[in-house]
Amino acid sequence: MQLYLFFADDAVGPESNNELYDHALHLAPDAGIGVVHDWYPLNKTQVNSLQALDLQNSRLKIPFMHIGECLHGVGSFQQSMFPQALALSSSWDVDLVYRVGRAIGTEARSIGIHACLSPVLDICRDSRWGRCQEDWGEDHILTSHMGVAYASGLSKNGSWGDSDAVVPVMKHFAAHGAPQSGLNAGPWMGYGNREVRENLLVPFKAAIDLGGVRGVMMSYNEIDDVPSAVNPMLYDALADWGYDGFIIADDKGMSELEYVHMVADSPTDTIGQWFNAGGMIEYYDYPLETYMNYSWRTGTRRFRSVWKAGS
CATH class of the missing domain: 3.20.20.300 (Glycoside hydrolase, family 3, N-terminal domain)
Structure with missing residues:
Protein backbone atom coordinates (compact mmCIF):
# COMPACT_ATOMS: atom_id res chain seq x y z
CA MET A 1 0.00 0.00 0.00
CA GLN A 2 1.33 3.42 -0.98
CA LEU A 3 2.00 5.64 2.03
CA TYR A 4 -0.03 8.84 2.22
CA LEU A 5 1.48 12.32 1.70
CA PHE A 6 -0.08 14.58 4.30
CA PHE A 7 -0.30 18.33 4.93
CA ALA A 8 0.57 18.31 8.61
CA ASP A 9 -1.01 21.62 9.63
CA ASP A 10 -4.32 19.86 9.02
CA ALA A 11 -3.44 17.18 11.55
CA VAL A 12 -1.98 18.83 14.60
CA GLY A 13 -2.29 22.02 16.56
CA PRO A 14 -3.77 23.28 19.81
CA GLU A 15 -7.39 22.66 18.74
CA SER A 16 -7.06 19.76 16.32
CA ASN A 17 -7.19 16.78 18.71
CA ASN A 18 -5.73 14.85 15.77
CA GLU A 19 -9.13 14.50 14.05
CA LEU A 20 -7.71 15.04 10.59
CA TYR A 21 -4.83 12.71 11.29
CA ASP A 22 -7.45 10.08 12.02
CA HIS A 23 -9.05 10.99 8.68
CA ALA A 24 -5.72 10.36 6.97
CA LEU A 25 -5.52 6.96 8.61
CA HIS A 26 -8.99 6.23 7.25
CA LEU A 27 -7.72 6.94 3.73
CA ALA A 28 -4.75 4.61 4.24
CA PRO A 29 -5.92 2.40 7.10
CA ASP A 30 -2.93 0.09 7.43
CA ALA A 31 -0.14 2.11 5.90
CA GLY A 32 -0.18 5.40 7.76
CA ILE A 33 1.61 8.52 6.57
CA GLY A 34 4.62 8.39 4.25
CA VAL A 35 5.49 12.07 3.78
CA VAL A 36 4.57 15.25 5.65
CA HIS A 37 4.94 18.51 3.73
CA ASP A 38 4.98 22.21 4.58
CA TRP A 39 4.72 22.02 8.35
CA TYR A 40 6.84 24.41 10.42
CA PRO A 41 6.42 23.79 14.16
CA LEU A 42 8.32 25.70 16.81
CA ASN A 43 10.50 22.71 17.64
CA LYS A 44 10.93 18.98 17.10
CA THR A 45 8.53 18.02 19.89
CA GLN A 46 5.41 18.29 17.73
CA VAL A 47 7.07 16.38 14.91
CA ASN A 48 8.19 13.63 17.25
CA SER A 49 4.68 13.40 18.70
CA LEU A 50 3.12 12.98 15.27
CA GLN A 51 5.85 10.50 14.33
CA ALA A 52 5.11 8.44 17.44
CA LEU A 53 1.37 8.55 16.74
CA ASP A 54 1.93 7.40 13.18
CA LEU A 55 4.23 4.54 14.16
CA GLN A 56 1.76 3.44 16.80
CA ASN A 57 -1.05 3.16 14.23
CA SER A 58 0.86 2.05 11.14
CA ARG A 59 1.18 -1.61 10.29
CA LEU A 60 4.34 -0.89 8.30
CA LYS A 61 6.13 0.96 11.13
CA ILE A 62 7.94 3.17 8.62
CA PRO A 63 8.74 6.70 9.90
CA PHE A 64 7.41 9.47 7.69
CA MET A 65 9.69 11.87 5.83
CA HIS A 66 9.19 15.53 6.71
CA ILE A 67 9.69 17.83 3.69
CA GLY A 68 9.86 21.63 3.86
CA GLU A 69 10.30 24.62 1.58
CA CYS A 70 13.77 26.18 1.85
CA LEU A 71 14.00 28.53 -1.12
CA HIS A 72 15.97 31.29 0.61
CA GLY A 73 15.18 30.37 4.17
CA VAL A 74 12.99 27.82 5.91
CA ALA A 249 5.88 15.12 -8.63
CA ASP A 250 5.23 18.82 -8.11
CA ASP A 251 1.92 19.93 -6.62
CA LYS A 252 -0.80 19.29 -9.25
CA GLY A 253 1.90 17.90 -11.54
CA MET A 254 0.03 14.60 -11.67
CA SER A 255 -3.49 15.88 -12.33
CA GLU A 256 -2.15 18.23 -15.01
CA LEU A 257 -1.19 15.18 -17.06
CA GLU A 258 -4.93 14.66 -17.46
CA TYR A 259 -6.34 18.21 -17.48
CA VAL A 260 -3.52 20.37 -18.93
CA HIS A 261 -1.24 18.17 -21.02
CA MET A 262 -4.10 15.79 -21.85
CA VAL A 263 -1.90 12.71 -22.17
CA ALA A 264 -3.97 10.68 -19.68
CA ASP A 265 -7.67 9.92 -19.78
CA SER A 266 -8.33 9.17 -16.10
CA PRO A 267 -6.71 9.38 -12.66
CA THR A 268 -5.94 5.67 -12.89
CA ASP A 269 -4.18 6.17 -16.23
CA THR A 270 -2.28 9.14 -14.81
CA ILE A 271 -1.00 7.23 -11.80
CA GLY A 272 -0.08 4.26 -13.97
CA GLN A 273 1.96 6.45 -16.33
CA TRP A 274 3.70 8.10 -13.37
CA PHE A 275 4.80 4.87 -11.71
CA ASN A 276 5.75 3.18 -14.97
CA ALA A 277 7.88 6.18 -15.97
CA GLY A 278 9.83 5.90 -12.71
CA GLY A 279 8.01 8.32 -10.41
CA MET A 280 7.83 7.58 -6.70
CA ILE A 281 6.05 10.21 -4.57
CA GLU A 282 2.77 11.89 -5.52
CA TYR A 283 1.58 15.13 -3.95
CA TYR A 284 -2.07 15.83 -3.05
CA ASP A 285 -3.57 15.40 -6.52
CA TYR A 286 -5.42 12.14 -5.93
CA PRO A 287 -6.24 9.82 -3.02
CA LEU A 288 -3.64 7.43 -4.34
CA GLU A 289 -4.76 4.35 -2.48
CA THR A 290 -8.18 4.38 -4.13
CA TYR A 291 -6.80 4.27 -7.65
CA MET A 292 -4.05 1.80 -6.90
CA ASN A 293 -6.55 -0.59 -5.36
CA TYR A 294 -8.88 -0.15 -8.33
CA SER A 295 -6.10 -0.89 -10.79
CA TRP A 296 -4.92 -3.97 -8.94
CA ARG A 297 -8.46 -5.37 -8.77
CA THR A 298 -9.41 -4.69 -12.38
CA GLY A 299 -6.06 -5.36 -14.00
CA THR A 300 -6.28 -2.11 -15.97
CA ARG A 301 -2.66 -1.19 -15.30
CA ARG A 302 0.38 -3.24 -14.45
CA PHE A 303 2.46 -1.19 -12.06
CA ARG A 304 5.89 -2.59 -12.81
CA SER A 305 7.53 0.21 -10.80
CA VAL A 306 5.39 0.09 -7.66
CA TRP A 307 7.82 -2.10 -5.73
CA LYS A 308 10.76 0.06 -6.77
CA ALA A 309 8.88 3.23 -5.77
CA GLY A 310 8.10 1.78 -2.36
CA SER A 311 11.55 0.38 -1.66
Missing part, protein backbone atom coordinates in the same frame (compact mmCIF):
# COMPACT_ATOMS: atom_id res chain seq x y z
CA GLY A 75 9.39 28.44 4.82
CA SER A 76 8.15 29.75 8.14
CA PHE A 77 8.11 32.95 10.16
CA GLN A 78 10.43 31.70 12.87
CA GLN A 79 13.66 31.10 10.94
CA SER A 80 16.22 33.32 9.23
CA MET A 81 15.52 34.85 5.82
CA PHE A 82 18.25 35.36 3.22
CA PRO A 83 18.30 37.05 -0.22
CA GLN A 84 16.72 35.18 -3.11
CA ALA A 85 18.91 32.94 -5.25
CA LEU A 86 19.23 35.52 -8.03
CA ALA A 87 20.66 38.06 -5.59
CA LEU A 88 23.02 35.52 -4.02
CA SER A 89 24.19 34.46 -7.46
CA SER A 90 25.07 38.05 -8.29
CA SER A 91 27.71 37.90 -5.58
CA TRP A 92 29.67 35.21 -7.48
CA ASP A 93 30.65 34.00 -4.01
CA VAL A 94 30.20 30.23 -3.73
CA ASP A 95 31.53 30.18 -0.16
CA LEU A 96 28.84 32.66 0.88
CA VAL A 97 26.17 30.55 -0.82
CA TYR A 98 27.48 27.43 0.93
CA ARG A 99 27.27 29.16 4.32
CA VAL A 100 23.72 30.29 3.59
CA GLY A 101 22.83 26.69 2.75
CA ARG A 102 24.47 25.49 5.97
CA ALA A 103 22.45 27.94 8.05
CA ILE A 104 19.17 26.99 6.36
CA GLY A 105 19.89 23.26 6.62
CA THR A 106 20.67 23.59 10.32
CA GLU A 107 17.52 25.60 11.04
CA ALA A 108 15.34 23.23 9.01
CA ARG A 109 16.60 20.15 10.81
CA SER A 110 16.15 21.85 14.19
CA ILE A 111 12.36 21.72 13.69
CA GLY A 112 12.34 18.16 12.39
CA ILE A 113 12.57 18.70 8.62
CA HIS A 114 14.41 15.89 6.83
CA ALA A 115 14.41 17.17 3.23
CA CYS A 116 14.26 20.63 1.64
CA LEU A 117 12.74 21.46 -1.75
CA SER A 118 15.87 23.28 -2.93
CA PRO A 119 17.93 24.20 -4.83
CA VAL A 120 15.98 25.53 -7.83
CA LEU A 121 18.19 24.81 -10.84
CA ASP A 122 16.01 26.14 -13.65
CA ILE A 123 17.80 28.31 -16.21
CA CYS A 124 15.74 31.49 -16.52
CA ARG A 125 15.48 32.45 -20.19
CA ASP A 126 12.19 34.40 -20.12
CA SER A 127 11.65 37.18 -17.58
CA ARG A 128 7.88 37.03 -18.15
CA TRP A 129 7.91 33.71 -16.34
CA GLY A 130 7.74 35.46 -12.97
CA ARG A 131 9.91 32.99 -11.07
CA CYS A 132 13.36 34.10 -12.18
CA GLN A 133 14.15 35.34 -8.67
CA GLU A 134 14.14 31.69 -7.54
CA ASP A 135 16.89 30.84 -10.03
CA TRP A 136 20.60 31.52 -10.14
CA GLY A 137 20.49 33.25 -13.54
CA GLU A 138 20.51 32.42 -17.23
CA ASP A 139 23.91 30.70 -17.42
CA HIS A 140 24.20 26.98 -16.78
CA ILE A 141 27.81 27.15 -15.54
CA LEU A 142 27.07 29.80 -12.91
CA THR A 143 23.90 27.94 -11.92
CA SER A 144 25.91 24.73 -11.54
CA HIS A 145 28.44 26.29 -9.17
CA MET A 146 25.82 28.08 -7.11
CA GLY A 147 23.49 25.08 -7.00
CA VAL A 148 26.28 22.77 -5.84
CA ALA A 149 27.33 25.23 -3.13
CA TYR A 150 23.76 25.65 -1.85
CA ALA A 151 22.99 21.92 -1.93
CA SER A 152 26.30 21.11 -0.24
CA GLY A 153 25.43 23.54 2.53
CA LEU A 154 21.97 22.05 3.04
CA SER A 155 23.32 18.49 3.11
CA LYS A 156 26.52 19.30 5.03
CA ASN A 157 28.46 17.82 2.12
CA GLY A 158 26.27 14.74 1.95
CA SER A 159 26.05 14.09 5.70
CA TRP A 160 22.25 13.70 5.62
CA GLY A 161 22.12 11.66 8.81
CA ASP A 162 23.64 14.41 10.94
CA SER A 163 21.37 16.38 13.25
CA ASP A 164 22.12 19.65 11.43
CA ALA A 165 21.76 18.52 7.80
CA VAL A 166 18.90 17.85 5.37
CA VAL A 167 18.44 16.09 2.03
CA PRO A 168 18.38 18.59 -0.87
CA VAL A 169 15.57 18.05 -3.41
CA MET A 170 16.55 19.75 -6.66
CA LYS A 171 13.90 21.18 -8.97
CA HIS A 172 12.29 21.60 -11.43
CA PHE A 173 13.46 18.76 -13.65
CA ALA A 174 13.75 19.97 -16.32
CA ALA A 175 13.71 22.92 -18.77
CA HIS A 176 11.29 24.89 -16.63
CA GLY A 177 12.78 28.37 -16.99
CA ALA A 178 11.81 29.28 -20.57
CA PRO A 179 8.13 28.42 -20.98
CA GLN A 180 5.94 29.45 -23.88
CA SER A 181 4.42 32.92 -23.26
CA GLY A 182 6.06 32.92 -19.82
CA LEU A 183 3.40 30.57 -18.45
CA ASN A 184 4.43 28.47 -15.46
CA ALA A 185 3.17 25.22 -16.97
CA GLY A 186 3.74 26.17 -20.59
CA PRO A 187 5.76 24.06 -23.03
CA TRP A 188 9.48 24.71 -23.04
CA MET A 189 10.48 27.14 -25.81
CA GLY A 190 13.79 25.56 -26.79
CA TYR A 191 15.60 23.98 -29.68
CA GLY A 192 15.45 20.29 -28.96
CA ASN A 193 17.05 17.63 -26.81
CA ARG A 194 20.62 18.69 -27.57
CA GLU A 195 20.20 22.04 -25.82
CA VAL A 196 18.48 20.31 -22.92
CA ARG A 197 21.38 17.90 -22.47
CA GLU A 198 24.24 20.34 -23.11
CA ASN A 199 22.88 23.24 -21.08
CA LEU A 200 19.77 22.75 -18.99
CA LEU A 201 20.63 19.37 -17.45
CA VAL A 202 24.18 20.35 -16.50
CA PRO A 203 23.33 21.97 -13.12
CA PHE A 204 21.20 18.97 -12.12
CA LYS A 205 23.99 16.49 -12.82
CA ALA A 206 26.47 18.67 -10.94
CA ALA A 207 24.18 18.85 -7.91
CA ILE A 208 23.86 15.06 -7.83
CA ASP A 209 27.57 14.44 -8.32
CA LEU A 210 28.90 17.14 -6.00
CA GLY A 211 26.09 18.61 -3.90
CA GLY A 212 24.63 15.67 -2.00
CA VAL A 213 21.26 15.85 -3.75
CA ARG A 214 19.07 12.78 -3.18
CA GLY A 215 15.67 14.13 -4.24
CA VAL A 216 14.33 15.29 -7.61
CA MET A 217 11.09 17.19 -8.21
CA MET A 218 9.74 16.95 -11.75
CA SER A 219 8.63 20.11 -13.58
CA TYR A 220 5.26 21.13 -15.00
CA ASN A 221 6.36 21.82 -18.57
CA GLU A 222 6.70 19.73 -21.71
CA ILE A 223 9.81 19.05 -23.78
CA ASP A 224 8.96 18.34 -27.42
CA ASP A 225 5.33 17.68 -26.42
CA VAL A 226 6.25 15.17 -23.68
CA PRO A 227 5.42 16.26 -20.09
CA SER A 228 8.44 16.16 -17.81
CA ALA A 229 6.70 14.02 -15.20
CA VAL A 230 6.59 11.08 -17.62
CA ASN A 231 9.42 11.99 -20.01
CA PRO A 232 11.68 8.96 -20.68
CA MET A 233 14.58 11.21 -21.69
CA LEU A 234 14.72 12.74 -18.21
CA TYR A 235 14.44 9.43 -16.38
CA ASP A 236 17.11 7.96 -18.66
CA ALA A 237 19.39 10.87 -17.81
CA LEU A 238 18.98 10.21 -14.09
CA ALA A 239 19.76 6.53 -14.65
CA ASP A 240 22.84 7.40 -16.74
CA TRP A 241 24.10 9.59 -13.88
CA GLY A 242 23.71 6.77 -11.38
CA TYR A 243 21.07 8.65 -9.42
CA ASP A 244 19.73 6.57 -6.51
CA GLY A 245 17.45 9.02 -4.68
CA PHE A 246 13.70 9.58 -4.75
CA ILE A 247 11.56 11.32 -7.40
CA ILE A 248 8.55 13.46 -6.50
Whole structure:
Protein backbone atom coordinates (compact mmCIF):
# COMPACT_ATOMS: atom_id res chain seq x y z
CA MET A 1 0.00 0.00 0.00
CA GLN A 2 1.33 3.42 -0.98
CA LEU A 3 2.00 5.64 2.03
CA TYR A 4 -0.03 8.84 2.22
CA LEU A 5 1.48 12.32 1.70
CA PHE A 6 -0.08 14.58 4.30
CA PHE A 7 -0.30 18.33 4.93
CA ALA A 8 0.57 18.31 8.61
CA ASP A 9 -1.01 21.62 9.63
CA ASP A 10 -4.32 19.86 9.02
CA ALA A 11 -3.44 17.18 11.55
CA VAL A 12 -1.98 18.83 14.60
CA GLY A 13 -2.29 22.02 16.56
CA PRO A 14 -3.77 23.28 19.81
CA GLU A 15 -7.39 22.66 18.74
CA SER A 16 -7.06 19.76 16.32
CA ASN A 17 -7.19 16.78 18.71
CA ASN A 18 -5.73 14.85 15.77
CA GLU A 19 -9.13 14.50 14.05
CA LEU A 20 -7.71 15.04 10.59
CA TYR A 21 -4.83 12.71 11.29
CA ASP A 22 -7.45 10.08 12.02
CA HIS A 23 -9.05 10.99 8.68
CA ALA A 24 -5.72 10.36 6.97
CA LEU A 25 -5.52 6.96 8.61
CA HIS A 26 -8.99 6.23 7.25
CA LEU A 27 -7.72 6.94 3.73
CA ALA A 28 -4.75 4.61 4.24
CA PRO A 29 -5.92 2.40 7.10
CA ASP A 30 -2.93 0.09 7.43
CA ALA A 31 -0.14 2.11 5.90
CA GLY A 32 -0.18 5.40 7.76
CA ILE A 33 1.61 8.52 6.57
CA GLY A 34 4.62 8.39 4.25
CA VAL A 35 5.49 12.07 3.78
CA VAL A 36 4.57 15.25 5.65
CA HIS A 37 4.94 18.51 3.73
CA ASP A 38 4.98 22.21 4.58
CA TRP A 39 4.72 22.02 8.35
CA TYR A 40 6.84 24.41 10.42
CA PRO A 41 6.42 23.79 14.16
CA LEU A 42 8.32 25.70 16.81
CA ASN A 43 10.50 22.71 17.64
CA LYS A 44 10.93 18.98 17.10
CA THR A 45 8.53 18.02 19.89
CA GLN A 46 5.41 18.29 17.73
CA VAL A 47 7.07 16.38 14.91
CA ASN A 48 8.19 13.63 17.25
CA SER A 49 4.68 13.40 18.70
CA LEU A 50 3.12 12.98 15.27
CA GLN A 51 5.85 10.50 14.33
CA ALA A 52 5.11 8.44 17.44
CA LEU A 53 1.37 8.55 16.74
CA ASP A 54 1.93 7.40 13.18
CA LEU A 55 4.23 4.54 14.16
CA GLN A 56 1.76 3.44 16.80
CA ASN A 57 -1.05 3.16 14.23
CA SER A 58 0.86 2.05 11.14
CA ARG A 59 1.18 -1.61 10.29
CA LEU A 60 4.34 -0.89 8.30
CA LYS A 61 6.13 0.96 11.13
CA ILE A 62 7.94 3.17 8.62
CA PRO A 63 8.74 6.70 9.90
CA PHE A 64 7.41 9.47 7.69
CA MET A 65 9.69 11.87 5.83
CA HIS A 66 9.19 15.53 6.71
CA ILE A 67 9.69 17.83 3.69
CA GLY A 68 9.86 21.63 3.86
CA GLU A 69 10.30 24.62 1.58
CA CYS A 70 13.77 26.18 1.85
CA LEU A 71 14.00 28.53 -1.12
CA HIS A 72 15.97 31.29 0.61
CA GLY A 73 15.18 30.37 4.17
CA VAL A 74 12.99 27.82 5.91
CA GLY A 75 9.39 28.44 4.82
CA SER A 76 8.15 29.75 8.14
CA PHE A 77 8.11 32.95 10.16
CA GLN A 78 10.43 31.70 12.87
CA GLN A 79 13.66 31.10 10.94
CA SER A 80 16.22 33.32 9.23
CA MET A 81 15.52 34.85 5.82
CA PHE A 82 18.25 35.36 3.22
CA PRO A 83 18.30 37.05 -0.22
CA GLN A 84 16.72 35.18 -3.11
CA ALA A 85 18.91 32.94 -5.25
CA LEU A 86 19.23 35.52 -8.03
CA ALA A 87 20.66 38.06 -5.59
CA LEU A 88 23.02 35.52 -4.02
CA SER A 89 24.19 34.46 -7.46
CA SER A 90 25.07 38.05 -8.29
CA SER A 91 27.71 37.90 -5.58
CA TRP A 92 29.67 35.21 -7.48
CA ASP A 93 30.65 34.00 -4.01
CA VAL A 94 30.20 30.23 -3.73
CA ASP A 95 31.53 30.18 -0.16
CA LEU A 96 28.84 32.66 0.88
CA VAL A 97 26.17 30.55 -0.82
CA TYR A 98 27.48 27.43 0.93
CA ARG A 99 27.27 29.16 4.32
CA VAL A 100 23.72 30.29 3.59
CA GLY A 101 22.83 26.69 2.75
CA ARG A 102 24.47 25.49 5.97
CA ALA A 103 22.45 27.94 8.05
CA ILE A 104 19.17 26.99 6.36
CA GLY A 105 19.89 23.26 6.62
CA THR A 106 20.67 23.59 10.32
CA GLU A 107 17.52 25.60 11.04
CA ALA A 108 15.34 23.23 9.01
CA ARG A 109 16.60 20.15 10.81
CA SER A 110 16.15 21.85 14.19
CA ILE A 111 12.36 21.72 13.69
CA GLY A 112 12.34 18.16 12.39
CA ILE A 113 12.57 18.70 8.62
CA HIS A 114 14.41 15.89 6.83
CA ALA A 115 14.41 17.17 3.23
CA CYS A 116 14.26 20.63 1.64
CA LEU A 117 12.74 21.46 -1.75
CA SER A 118 15.87 23.28 -2.93
CA PRO A 119 17.93 24.20 -4.83
CA VAL A 120 15.98 25.53 -7.83
CA LEU A 121 18.19 24.81 -10.84
CA ASP A 122 16.01 26.14 -13.65
CA ILE A 123 17.80 28.31 -16.21
CA CYS A 124 15.74 31.49 -16.52
CA ARG A 125 15.48 32.45 -20.19
CA ASP A 126 12.19 34.40 -20.12
CA SER A 127 11.65 37.18 -17.58
CA ARG A 128 7.88 37.03 -18.15
CA TRP A 129 7.91 33.71 -16.34
CA GLY A 130 7.74 35.46 -12.97
CA ARG A 131 9.91 32.99 -11.07
CA CYS A 132 13.36 34.10 -12.18
CA GLN A 133 14.15 35.34 -8.67
CA GLU A 134 14.14 31.69 -7.54
CA ASP A 135 16.89 30.84 -10.03
CA TRP A 136 20.60 31.52 -10.14
CA GLY A 137 20.49 33.25 -13.54
CA GLU A 138 20.51 32.42 -17.23
CA ASP A 139 23.91 30.70 -17.42
CA HIS A 140 24.20 26.98 -16.78
CA ILE A 141 27.81 27.15 -15.54
CA LEU A 142 27.07 29.80 -12.91
CA THR A 143 23.90 27.94 -11.92
CA SER A 144 25.91 24.73 -11.54
CA HIS A 145 28.44 26.29 -9.17
CA MET A 146 25.82 28.08 -7.11
CA GLY A 147 23.49 25.08 -7.00
CA VAL A 148 26.28 22.77 -5.84
CA ALA A 149 27.33 25.23 -3.13
CA TYR A 150 23.76 25.65 -1.85
CA ALA A 151 22.99 21.92 -1.93
CA SER A 152 26.30 21.11 -0.24
CA GLY A 153 25.43 23.54 2.53
CA LEU A 154 21.97 22.05 3.04
CA SER A 155 23.32 18.49 3.11
CA LYS A 156 26.52 19.30 5.03
CA ASN A 157 28.46 17.82 2.12
CA GLY A 158 26.27 14.74 1.95
CA SER A 159 26.05 14.09 5.70
CA TRP A 160 22.25 13.70 5.62
CA GLY A 161 22.12 11.66 8.81
CA ASP A 162 23.64 14.41 10.94
CA SER A 163 21.37 16.38 13.25
CA ASP A 164 22.12 19.65 11.43
CA ALA A 165 21.76 18.52 7.80
CA VAL A 166 18.90 17.85 5.37
CA VAL A 167 18.44 16.09 2.03
CA PRO A 168 18.38 18.59 -0.87
CA VAL A 169 15.57 18.05 -3.41
CA MET A 170 16.55 19.75 -6.66
CA LYS A 171 13.90 21.18 -8.97
CA HIS A 172 12.29 21.60 -11.43
CA PHE A 173 13.46 18.76 -13.65
CA ALA A 174 13.75 19.97 -16.32
CA ALA A 175 13.71 22.92 -18.77
CA HIS A 176 11.29 24.89 -16.63
CA GLY A 177 12.78 28.37 -16.99
CA ALA A 178 11.81 29.28 -20.57
CA PRO A 179 8.13 28.42 -20.98
CA GLN A 180 5.94 29.45 -23.88
CA SER A 181 4.42 32.92 -23.26
CA GLY A 182 6.06 32.92 -19.82
CA LEU A 183 3.40 30.57 -18.45
CA ASN A 184 4.43 28.47 -15.46
CA ALA A 185 3.17 25.22 -16.97
CA GLY A 186 3.74 26.17 -20.59
CA PRO A 187 5.76 24.06 -23.03
CA TRP A 188 9.48 24.71 -23.04
CA MET A 189 10.48 27.14 -25.81
CA GLY A 190 13.79 25.56 -26.79
CA TYR A 191 15.60 23.98 -29.68
CA GLY A 192 15.45 20.29 -28.96
CA ASN A 193 17.05 17.63 -26.81
CA ARG A 194 20.62 18.69 -27.57
CA GLU A 195 20.20 22.04 -25.82
CA VAL A 196 18.48 20.31 -22.92
CA ARG A 197 21.38 17.90 -22.47
CA GLU A 198 24.24 20.34 -23.11
CA ASN A 199 22.88 23.24 -21.08
CA LEU A 200 19.77 22.75 -18.99
CA LEU A 201 20.63 19.37 -17.45
CA VAL A 202 24.18 20.35 -16.50
CA PRO A 203 23.33 21.97 -13.12
CA PHE A 204 21.20 18.97 -12.12
CA LYS A 205 23.99 16.49 -12.82
CA ALA A 206 26.47 18.67 -10.94
CA ALA A 207 24.18 18.85 -7.91
CA ILE A 208 23.86 15.06 -7.83
CA ASP A 209 27.57 14.44 -8.32
CA LEU A 210 28.90 17.14 -6.00
CA GLY A 211 26.09 18.61 -3.90
CA GLY A 212 24.63 15.67 -2.00
CA VAL A 213 21.26 15.85 -3.75
CA ARG A 214 19.07 12.78 -3.18
CA GLY A 215 15.67 14.13 -4.24
CA VAL A 216 14.33 15.29 -7.61
CA MET A 217 11.09 17.19 -8.21
CA MET A 218 9.74 16.95 -11.75
CA SER A 219 8.63 20.11 -13.58
CA TYR A 220 5.26 21.13 -15.00
CA ASN A 221 6.36 21.82 -18.57
CA GLU A 222 6.70 19.73 -21.71
CA ILE A 223 9.81 19.05 -23.78
CA ASP A 224 8.96 18.34 -27.42
CA ASP A 225 5.33 17.68 -26.42
CA VAL A 226 6.25 15.17 -23.68
CA PRO A 227 5.42 16.26 -20.09
CA SER A 228 8.44 16.16 -17.81
CA ALA A 229 6.70 14.02 -15.20
CA VAL A 230 6.59 11.08 -17.62
CA ASN A 231 9.42 11.99 -20.01
CA PRO A 232 11.68 8.96 -20.68
CA MET A 233 14.58 11.21 -21.69
CA LEU A 234 14.72 12.74 -18.21
CA TYR A 235 14.44 9.43 -16.38
CA ASP A 236 17.11 7.96 -18.66
CA ALA A 237 19.39 10.87 -17.81
CA LEU A 238 18.98 10.21 -14.09
CA ALA A 239 19.76 6.53 -14.65
CA ASP A 240 22.84 7.40 -16.74
CA TRP A 241 24.10 9.59 -13.88
CA GLY A 242 23.71 6.77 -11.38
CA TYR A 243 21.07 8.65 -9.42
CA ASP A 244 19.73 6.57 -6.51
CA GLY A 245 17.45 9.02 -4.68
CA PHE A 246 13.70 9.58 -4.75
CA ILE A 247 11.56 11.32 -7.40
CA ILE A 248 8.55 13.46 -6.50
CA ALA A 249 5.88 15.12 -8.63
CA ASP A 250 5.23 18.82 -8.11
CA ASP A 251 1.92 19.93 -6.62
CA LYS A 252 -0.80 19.29 -9.25
CA GLY A 253 1.90 17.90 -11.54
CA MET A 254 0.03 14.60 -11.67
CA SER A 255 -3.49 15.88 -12.33
CA GLU A 256 -2.15 18.23 -15.01
CA LEU A 257 -1.19 15.18 -17.06
CA GLU A 258 -4.93 14.66 -17.46
CA TYR A 259 -6.34 18.21 -17.48
CA VAL A 260 -3.52 20.37 -18.93
CA HIS A 261 -1.24 18.17 -21.02
CA MET A 262 -4.10 15.79 -21.85
CA VAL A 263 -1.90 12.71 -22.17
CA ALA A 264 -3.97 10.68 -19.68
CA ASP A 265 -7.67 9.92 -19.78
CA SER A 266 -8.33 9.17 -16.10
CA PRO A 267 -6.71 9.38 -12.66
CA THR A 268 -5.94 5.67 -12.89
CA ASP A 269 -4.18 6.17 -16.23
CA THR A 270 -2.28 9.14 -14.81
CA ILE A 271 -1.00 7.23 -11.80
CA GLY A 272 -0.08 4.26 -13.97
CA GLN A 273 1.96 6.45 -16.33
CA TRP A 274 3.70 8.10 -13.37
CA PHE A 275 4.80 4.87 -11.71
CA ASN A 276 5.75 3.18 -14.97
CA ALA A 277 7.88 6.18 -15.97
CA GLY A 278 9.83 5.90 -12.71
CA GLY A 279 8.01 8.32 -10.41
CA MET A 280 7.83 7.58 -6.70
CA ILE A 281 6.05 10.21 -4.57
CA GLU A 282 2.77 11.89 -5.52
CA TYR A 283 1.58 15.13 -3.95
CA TYR A 284 -2.07 15.83 -3.05
CA ASP A 285 -3.57 15.40 -6.52
CA TYR A 286 -5.42 12.14 -5.93
CA PRO A 287 -6.24 9.82 -3.02
CA LEU A 288 -3.64 7.43 -4.34
CA GLU A 289 -4.76 4.35 -2.48
CA THR A 290 -8.18 4.38 -4.13
CA TYR A 291 -6.80 4.27 -7.65
CA MET A 292 -4.05 1.80 -6.90
CA ASN A 293 -6.55 -0.59 -5.36
CA TYR A 294 -8.88 -0.15 -8.33
CA SER A 295 -6.10 -0.89 -10.79
CA TRP A 296 -4.92 -3.97 -8.94
CA ARG A 297 -8.46 -5.37 -8.77
CA THR A 298 -9.41 -4.69 -12.38
CA GLY A 299 -6.06 -5.36 -14.00
CA THR A 300 -6.28 -2.11 -15.97
CA ARG A 301 -2.66 -1.19 -15.30
CA ARG A 302 0.38 -3.24 -14.45
CA PHE A 303 2.46 -1.19 -12.06
CA ARG A 304 5.89 -2.59 -12.81
CA SER A 305 7.53 0.21 -10.80
CA VAL A 306 5.39 0.09 -7.66
CA TRP A 307 7.82 -2.10 -5.73
CA LYS A 308 10.76 0.06 -6.77
CA ALA A 309 8.88 3.23 -5.77
CA GLY A 310 8.10 1.78 -2.36
CA SER A 311 11.55 0.38 -1.66
